[in-house]
Amino acid sequence: MSxxxxxxxxxxxxxxxxxxIDTQEKLxxxxxxxxxxxxxATVSRDINELQIVRQIDNNGVSRYQxxxxxxxxxxxxxxxxxxxxxxxxxxxEFMVVIKxxxxxxxxxxxxxxxxxxxxxxxxxAGHDTIFMMTHSDEQAKKMTAMLKxxx
Numbered sequence: 557m558s559x560x561x562x563x564x565x566x567x568x569x570x571x572x573x574x575x576x577i578d579t580q581e582k583l584x585x586x587x588x589x590x591x592x593x594x595x596x597a598t599v600s601r602d603i604n605e606l607q608i609v610r611q612i613d614n615n616g617v618s619r620y621q622x623x624x625x626x627x628x629x630x631x632x633x634x635x636x637x638x639x640x641x642x643x644x645x646x647x648x649e650f651m652v653v654i655k656x657x658x659x660x661x662x663x664x665x666x667x668x669x670x671x672x673x674x675x676x677x678x679x680x681a682g683h684d685t686i687f688m689m690t691h692s693d694e695q696a697k698k699m700t701a702m703l704k705x706x707x
Contacts, residue, residue: 564592565602566636572620578610583620590640634667638706645707647700650693654686654703661686675699 564587571577571586580599587594594602602608607623641660646653656664665681668688675695680687690696 561602562632563636564594564598565606566633567592567640568599568602568606568608569622570636572608572622576613576617576619578617578619630667630671634664634671635706637664637667638703642703642707645700645703647693647696650690650696652688652690652696652700652703654688656684656686658684660684673699 567587567590568583571583571590575586577583577586580596580603583603584594584596584599587599603620608620609623610618611621613619613621637660641656641664642654643657644653644655646655654661654664661681661684665679665686668676668679668686675690675698677689677691679689688696688699690699
């Protein structure tokens with residue numbers, strides 16, 4: 557699977573998990589809003605490959621949902637999220653301050669925790685800011701460089 561296709565499919569999964577999407581048109585509009593122009597045929601193929609179906613959720617609303625939970629490479633998901641959600645990365649001694657788009661700090665902080673980088677001692681996340689503590693200035697420098705490279 558090409559990186560572009562994988563990134564688009566990860567984005568589709570993110571969209572249907574975070575919003576109520578019940579038509580291909582709404583999904584295409586949301587993808588376009590995030591800078592991804594696709595045809596209806598491509599979205600239809602992606603829906604099929606990802607085993608996405610329209611079903612009733614816990615709130616009684618019909619929406620697209622993944623039939624089988626996709627096992628997604630956590631590092632790929634983190635990288636895609638950094639590309640889309642991070643506004644700035646700043647190193648301060650052994651800490652890294654990550655500014656995200658509003659409402660995405662906790663989500664990205666959880667992704668950082670899930671990957672399990674040995675350099676990270678811990679994270680503290682809020683609405684749009686993450687404080688990442690490392691064990692040393694060198695480790696903070698390494699994490700900052702990696703994150704900035706993904707921007």
